[in-house]
Amino acid sequence: MGYLLFGIGLALVVALAIYLHQPPVPQRAAPQQRNEDEDEDEFEGTMGKRLRRNFTEQRTRRSLPGDKCAVCLDEMNHGDMKYMKCGHAMDGTCFEEYRYIRRNCPLCDKPINLSLPGDRCAICLESLSRANMAHLRCQHALHFECHQQFIESGAKCCPLCREKL
Known part of the structure; x- marks a missing residue:
């Protein structure tokens, strides 16, 4: 019985030590009330609200x-x-x-x-780069040479999405 009480007491002491050594939880500061007459950052705040409203519309x-x-x-x-x-x-x-x-x-x-540099060309499967991309109407891209050959072959739609050219 003595060992049981000693074990429980030891566990409580360890738990208390761990609890007391934890860093304190930071308290959140209460939100400050802003005076409407303050003009610091007033222009930027108003402009930001206007831009957000414009982009929301x-x-x-x-x-x-x-x-x-x-x-x-x-x-x-x-x-x-x-x-x-x-x-x-x-x-x-x-x-x-x-x-x-x-x-x-x-x-x-x-x-x-739909196509970015680094994606593969749908015709030759080689990687596209900004310097050699030709965009179709659907915004998929091919290499310039592949695009030219594709059009010359009589193709009428995109090889990926089948949208008309």
Whole structure:
């Protein structure tokens, strides 16, 4: 019986020692109330809210001239807008760079660019690079040479998704 009590007491001492040696849990600071009259970062806060509201509206509709490009945040004019399959648009120069970096639209996250450098060409199965990619209407890409031979062969649709060329 004595050994049992000694064992329980020892276990309690070890548990207490472990509990006391744990680092304290950091306390969360209460959120500070912001005075509306404060003007530090007021412009950036207002501009950020406006951009978020503008992009929230753009996510649910087709892009229009006067909207901001989701990449460079410049206002887009009708002549320099590059429309994607999802209906959203980017500035033409931003689109030419963006199409080699990401597959999805920055506004709605739908797939817009189906081939990136490093993917395999559907014709020769060699790796594509930015310097030798030719994009089809469906946004799949082939090597320039493979694309030319594919078109010359009389093909009428994409070899991957079968969308008309």
